[in-house]
Amino acid sequence: MEIYPMQDYGPAMKGMLIGGLGIFHVFLAQFAIGGGFLMAYFQFLYQTDRLKSGRSFTDEYFRILVLISFVIGALTGVGMWFTSIQISPRTIGVMVQEFHWIWAIEWTYFCLEIASGYLFYRYGPRLGNGLRLQLLIVYALAAWFSLFYINGILSWQLTPGDWLEKHTVWSGFFNPTFFPSLIMRTVTSLATSALVACLVINLSHYEPAVKRELIQKATNLLLPLALLLPTGVWFFSVIPEDSREWVMGGSIAMTLFMTLGLVCSLLIAAYAFVVLKWQKLTLNAGTATLLLSLAFLATAGAEFVREGVRKPYTIREYLYCNSLRQDELSRLRQTGLQNVDPYPVREKFEKHGEILTHGAKVFRFQCSICHTRNGANGLASLTQTWTDEQIRLNVAQLQRTKAFMPPFAGNARDVEALTQYLRYLRNPQTFEVSADSGRADVLARINHWLEDVGTTPGIELAKQH
Amino acid sequence: MFPLELPFATQFYLDLYVVTFVVHLLLMFYVFAGTFHLAVFGGAESTTAAGRINETVRDWLPFALSAAITAGIAPLLFIQLLYQFDYYTANVLLSHRWMSILPILIVAFYGLYLLKMKLFVKTRPWLDRLIACFVFLCILYVGYTFSENHLLSVQSKTVWATHYASGRIFYWTSEILPRVATILGQAFSSTAIVWYWQISMQQRQKQQEIPQDLPRRLAYLSTAGLIISLVAFIYYCLAVSKNWYPGNSTDEASQLLKQPYIYLYVCGLFFQIWWWATIAIDPQRISFASWFLAGASALTLLMGAMVREQYRVSRIVTDNLLQLHQHHLMAEGKWLFLAFTIIHTLLICWLIYVTRKAIHASVQQTKR
Numbered sequence: 145m146e147i148y149p150m151q152d153y154g155p156a157m158k159g160m161l162i163g164g165l166g167i168f169h170v171f172l173a174q175f176a177i178g179g180g181f182l183m184a185y186f187q188f189l190y191q192t193d194r195l196k197s198g199r200s201f202t203d204e205y206f207r208i209l210v211l212i213s214f215v216i217g218a219l220t221g222v223g224m225w226f227t228s229i230q231i232s233p234r235t236i237g238v239m240v241q242e243f244h245w246i247w248a249i250e251w252t253y254f255c256l257e258i259a260s261g262y263l264f265y266r267y268g269p270r271l272g273n274g275l276r277l278q279l280l281i282v283y284a285l286a287a288w289f290s291l292f293y294i295n296g297i298l299s300w301q302l303t304p305g306d307w308l309e310k311h312t313v314w315s316g317f318f319n320p321t322f323f324p325s326l327i328m329r330t331v332t333s334l335a336t337s338a339l340v341a342c343l344v345i346n347l348s349h350y351e352p353a354v355k356r357e358l359i360q361k362a363t364n365l366l367l368p369l370a371l372l373l374p375t376g377v378w379f380f381s382v383i384p385e386d387s388r389e390w391v392m393g394g395s396i397a398m399t400l401f402m403t404l405g406l407v408c409s410l411l412i413a414a415y416a417f418v419v420l421k422w423q424k425l426t427l428n429a430g431t432a433t434l435l436l437s438l439a440f441l442a443t444a445g446a447e448f449v450r451e452g453v454r455k456p457y458t459i460r461e462y463l464y465c466n467s468l469r470q471d472e473l474s475r476l477r478q479t480g481l482q483n484v485d486p487y488p489v490r491e492k493f494e495k496h497g498e499i500l501t502h503g504a505k506v507f508r509f510q511c512s513i514c515h516t517r518n519g520a521n522g523l524a525s526l527t528q529t530w531t532d533e534q535i536r537l538n539v540a541q542l543q544r545t546k547a548f549m550p551p552f553a554g555n556a557r558d559v560e561a562l563t564q565y566l567r568y569l570r571n572p573q574t575f576e577v578s579a580d581s582g583r584a585d586v587l588a589r590i591n592h593w594l595e596d597v598g599t600t601p602g603i604e605l606a607k608q609h
Numbered sequence: 610m611f612p613l614e615l616p617f618a619t620q621f622y623l624d625l626y627v628v629t630f631v632v633h634l635l636l637m638f639y640v641f642a643g644t645f646h647l648a649v650f651g652g653a654e655s656t657t658a659a660g661r662i663n664e665t666v667r668d669w670l671p672f673a674l675s676a677a678i679t680a681g682i683a684p685l686l687f688i689q690l691l692y693q694f695d696y697y698t699a700n701v702l703l704s705h706r707w708m709s710i711l712p713i714l715i716v717a718f719y720g721l722y723l724l725k726m727k728l729f730v731k732t733r734p735w736l737d738r739l740i741a742c743f744v745f746l747c748i749l750y751v752g753y754t755f756s757e758n759h760l761l762s763v764q765s766k767t768v769w770a771t772h773y774a775s776g777r778i779f780y781w782t783s784e785i786l787p788r789v790a791t792i793l794g795q796a797f798s799s800t801a802i803v804w805y806w807q808i809s810m811q812q813r814q815k816q817q818e819i820p821q822d823l824p825r826r827l828a829y830l831s832t833a834g835l836i837i838s839l840v841a842f843i844y845y846c847l848a849v850s851k852n853w854y855p856g857n858s859t860d861e862a863s864q865l866l867k868q869p870y871i872y873l874y875v876c877g878l879f880f881q882i883w884w885w886a887t888i889a890i891d892p893q894r895i896s897f898a899s900w901f902l903a904g905a906s907a908l909t910l911l912m913g914a915m916v917r918e919q920y921r922v923s924r925i926v927t928d929n930l931l932q933l934h935q936h937h938l939m940a941e942g943k944w945l946f947l948a949f950t951i952i953h954t955l956l957i958c959w960l961i962y963v964t965r966k967a968i969h970a971s972v973q974q975t976k977r
């Protein structure tokens with residue numbers, strides 16, 4: 145087993161880092177993908193004499209797209225990769241090993257996207273309609289196909305499907321959530337680009353009548369939002385049962401994020417249908433900004449849920465969040481964690497250095513991916529009121545404590561060291577090791593708890609009950 | 610195929626890595642040399658060679674950066690397969706420092722757009738220069754960080770543990786500066802040719818004369834860069850030989866010297882220096898020399914990249930890794946990748962062709 149060094153982000157949970165960046169990146173990517181279709185649509189309307197200002201608006205919209213999406217969108221994309229490496233090199237390693245050709249194919253689409261995009265940006269205003277439309281269609285398809293490919297890899301993390309047995313690229317790629325999430329992401333992309341367009345139109349120099357016309361056409365791209373509900377149902381019917389339960393109230397944070405995403409999307413859809421299409425009203429800059437913010441929140445909710453519902457795995461039934469495979473975890477029960485992690489501990493302990501260093505390493509190795517010490521989801525406060533025995537039991541049977549935690553990987557001595565470390569975190573100044581720590585009967589009890597629960601994941605245990 | 614006496618699978622990924630890496634380098638060089646030129650010679654009159662270079666790079670730098678980044682993604686993918694553990698470890702050890710290149714690049718990007726829009730050229734030229742200097746430093750910082758990360762990734766586990774314990778986010782070794790100079794010194798020779806082609810094309814399209822002093826200027830810049838690179842390389846070899854790991858040293862050195870790459874690389878540098886020198890003497894020669902100088906600089910980079918990989922392979926490739934490569938190569942999708950590479954390359958060429966043709970036609974029309 146290869147052990148990576150782990151960085152400490154203080155009070156910030158690692159999931160927050162990747163989720164936080166993910167929201168920006170996904171939102172910008174949606175803008176770019178939907179934007180391609182929107183511009184091709186406007187150019188087409190212009191060519192068929194149905195939208196006079198279609199051509200000039202397309203040029204304006206593309207300039208903004210290049211300035212925002214080609215810069216921040218592209219670099220947050222690389223940023224997602226880099227952040228994933230920082231947080232869990234093992235996970236990204238498996239993803240790259242399994243799907244590198246998919247990623248390589250996606251990269252050829254990036255190249256096509258950049259080439260067609262810059263040709264349009266640079267020469268578009270001087271080109272004839274036919275060529276403009278061709279460039280826009282190539283651009284839109286290239287951007288959409290990059291979504292197609294990355295969607296296969298991301299949805300595989302949650303529902304690896306047949307891949308768990310076959311281990312072939314395509315069995316993982318076309319997994320149970322592939323199509324519902326592809327449709328949902330496509331629909332949201334179209335909606336995002338339409339809302340950005342409404343904002344741009346409002347801020348542009350067109351006559352009010354022209355603005356109205358442009359907005360009417362742009363908001364047509366909100367109509368596919370109607371698909372969101374049925375595909376959402378489809379999505380939730382194919383994800384694992386336990387994940388569904390987290391979202392339906394089993395984990396309140398998940399439920400809240402999910403509700404946030406859902407409510408925001410529904411509000412946008414309702415506004416589109418009732419106000420824009422039925423009442424034929426238009427959209428001013430303020431409302432466009434508001435709806436765009438709702439879309440951003442919807443993306444945020446969806447990304448957090450996507451990151452969250454995989455627990456306790458990063459790759460469902462294959463790799464735990466703390467980068468351990470099931471067989472490695474079972475082995476660590478026998479061998480213990482002592483001497484596994486070659487990286488020293490940076491904290492300085494005034495007293496009881498040996499056991500606290502050991503405990504700090506156990507924390508870093510197994511818990512730090514989801515918990516901090518004193519910050520977000522901090523273990524010091526989660527265990528604040530617990531007795532020593534309570535900590536020992538709950539850590540030894542971690543998967544029973546909460547089914548979305550992995551089973552504990554280590555032996556009784558590791559549990560004991562972690563217990564002392566958690567106690568230390570409550571109050572470092574006055575900390576003293578528990579009087580019974582290390583006693584044979586205590587270790588035997590912990591051992592009994594460990595053996596009692598075994599290494600079956602909590603989600604399996606829940607099914608058995 | 611570049612044989613490094615490695616098993617097929619490793620060789621295969623290595624070749625893909627090396628080729629895509631050289632493309633990344635060529636584009637990155639344009640950005641580096643361009644921002645350098647704007648920062649140092651930004652005040653040149655627009656009729657002079659320096660001024661024309663500035664005009665050209667202002668216009669093209671944002672695209673070049675975009676292309677350099679996009680081209681960087683492919684080697685980023687293959688390097689993760691090739692070196693996996695060591696590469697990731699270096700990334701994690703550098704931590705925020707490694708991640709910082711991304712916001713820096715975003716800032717640099719917008720700086721380039723400001724330069725392209727020429728917002729301050731007339732009203733506040735000092736501000737324009739300041740932006741150029743700042744962007745240049747950003748780019749230098751990114752390049753430096755890549756070298757730092759590379760060098761950290763080939764260190765021993767003991768070095769990693771010490772680095773981690775210290776909590777530092779900068780890694781220092783005497784190899785870094787000569788390495789950066791060796792690589793970036795070559796930026797001018799390949800970019801100079803692109804500048805020459807771009808400015809020649811402007812002559813055809815916009816009837817703008819090629820400034821008389823252009824070939825000489827390009828020759829001076831390139832020769833200076835190449836000499837710096839060569840000197841830095843020699844110094845680097847000396848620094849490395851002092852840093853050899855005990856017990857490993859003879860092996861690594863003989864590995865490098867056994868293969869032809871290091872000799873071809875040095876010959877390539879000399880060849881380019883010599884030809885640029887003849888251009889400095891007789892500027893007319895540039896029109897035909899540009900073609901094989903372009904070839905020579907690309908080939909030199911390729912040879913340099915091979916030396917670079919030899920060095921890394923000898924340090925960190927284990928039998929276990931070789932077996933993993935064998936295993937990964939079985940993954941499906943390679944033929945599809947190959948097919949899409951060809952299709953998309955052709956498609957991009959075709960789009961460029963038809964767009965240029967259309968633009969050319971419209972220029973002809975307005976002339977009439």
Ligand code: HEM
Pocket residue numbers: 222630633637640641674677678679680681682683684685686688714748749751752753755756757758759760788792917
């Ligand atoms: C303008 C910005 C950039 C500059 C100046 C730059 C510069 C460099 C330099 C100097 C190296 C060689 C390092 C060495 O061998 O010591 C390098 C390698 C590399 N660059 Fe870039 N780079 C830039 C942006 C990027 C981006 C955004 C990516 C990723 C998408 C990227 C991907 C790579 C990769 C994968 C390598 C190989 C690293 C290795 O082998 O250790 N580069 N870059």
